Amino acid sequence: MSENSLIIKCTRCGAKNRVPEQRLKESPKCGKCKTLLPDKIFDHPVNVSDADFNQEVLASNFPVLVDCWAPWCGPCRSVAPVLDELAYKYRGRLKIAKINVDDNPGTGSRYAIQSIPTMLLVKNGQVIDRLVGVQPKEALESQIARII
Secondary structure (H helix, E strand, C coil): CCCCEEEEECCCCCCEEEEEHHHHHHCCECCCCCCECCCCCCCCCEECCCCCHHHHHHCCCCCEEEEEECCCCHHHHHHHHHHHHHHHHCCCCCEEEEEECCCCHHHHHHCCCCCCCEEEEEECCEEEEEEECCCCHHHHHHHHHHHC
16 A cells, blocks of 8 residues: 555445545545545544533544543553554544543543543444553554454
């Protein structure tokens, strides 16, 4: 695969489509079912809150890795560059969301977040798995491979 291409999964039929980055703004369509491919390519983590968690995570057309963190947490800060790197690597196939559990206690309570960092793997509105503590990049990629 060329460095200038992305693999974008069709949200309707699931087909994987190779799209050159320079053509993303041209409203590319799925090669199999001709549905418009997603127009948002998440190449960096997005911040979510209690207010938009359902829309941004549970209703997402993409699988989502949710990082439950707090700014005072050293291990959380050490994971951030890895998540930035993974968001770029898996752009077009995965959304990485970050939620500050200190500022958004509703989501933390809803998912029984008792230690941070905790990462939730969400697909089709369902939590598939959770990872507690700092995870090596390879372990995160292994889990991501399960949901994309």
